[in-house]
Amino acid sequence: MMQRIAVSGKGGSGKTTISGTLARLAGRRLGHVLAVDGDPNPNLGRAMGVQHDGVWPLLPTNLMKVEEIDGKRVSKLALPVQQILTEHTVAGPDGVQLLALGEVDEPSKGCLCSRHGMVREIVGAAVEEADQAVILDMEASLEHMRRGTVRHVDKLLVVTEPYYRALESAGRLVKLAREMGLKEIYGVANKVRTPAEEEVVLNYFKTLDIPVIAVVPFDDTVTAADLEGKPVLDYNPQAPSIRAVSGMLDRLMA
Template structure:
């Protein structure tokens, strides 16, 4: 299962992505966490120690992926090294065995765009889907809609668009859903975060319905999430019994039950891969 997490900045998408990753892993799934944000925070939200985070290196295209011609002279990117070797070289294995990789990053002040990195992320996610179909790969995207215009998330099977019950967040949802459909992403869901009232629920549900996007989860406003961030802790470690974690746990169960590619009910985490 390949899941992309999108949304306006500050809506809580990285916290949700990280908590999902840990919860999938605790259910026995092999989980790959890919940070597609050039301002990366996924590793911290997962709960990696600071020393591990400092050792993370952006995955380069050179020596990791190569372009090959397919049917109809269509080029695509493919891994040239075993995935576990890529993790060992550039990433880290975090809490609950989640494999963490940083996929994008700025080249420096005034050094231009990172357009090529977007294409590499798309190819990387596509390869994981082909070579490791029983893995759960979660791509945390940057806080914009550029990853949609560049097709970065084109290879995901499910896109979760995280929103708050505020107009600007809903505006972003309204721009994201049509672009995701243009890319041909099979499943596009709304995830309502920081919900305080039935009015909030109704507002988000009504807006989503008008877009034809199902609301997958209503996650309540929870001071524990802000407290965890304030202390640089993973939410699932700081407040494992919080309402937010409970709501995300329920969402993970829903995703497993409706997976585009059926996930095994009680998977066996594979030994080191040779792909």
């Protein structure tokens, strides 16, 4: 059974393309998947081919409540998670529901801290209460680690390209994820052109004691699909990157 999977990585690493592809392939197998865009600059809907006007509404602030439990103030969802998913998701292809953290539509209006909290609790409840597998596409910064947005996920995928700055960013993510207590952390090597580049990523994750669950080759199809405004999965279902993500899904579900 697939559970809650978060996809994280440096900006430009390709994590959103991987997240969208992974969600749709999982939807084809499972019949229903919740894809969560955890980035306030949302792109997951486009990557999946969701038919929408592209303006993702902010989640309302009344979805959370504070209760006192054993003398501690605890934030919890104010509504059943199934009701939230019914009222605040957009239907996507292949049985995928899309929930977006929401985009920043005005400057100098404060942080989105409360919405990170909502996403965290929705992800935490989705499997047990709504029988939903979850693919969570995180923002490129480390903010989601600070806010604990990925606290309830079962698996964290750290996507990296084969060059030093991307690997260094991956190392920071792994460190914070371990400090948060996440047990299943996997590396994903993306945009790999040569065996030498693959070896660099494999060796780096080996030093972190993190298994690499997939090596996704550099694929010109991704650029061609984006130029036409299409998901790679629709543009060419047999593209090398699609085959690699499908193999990763096999391993995740196993």
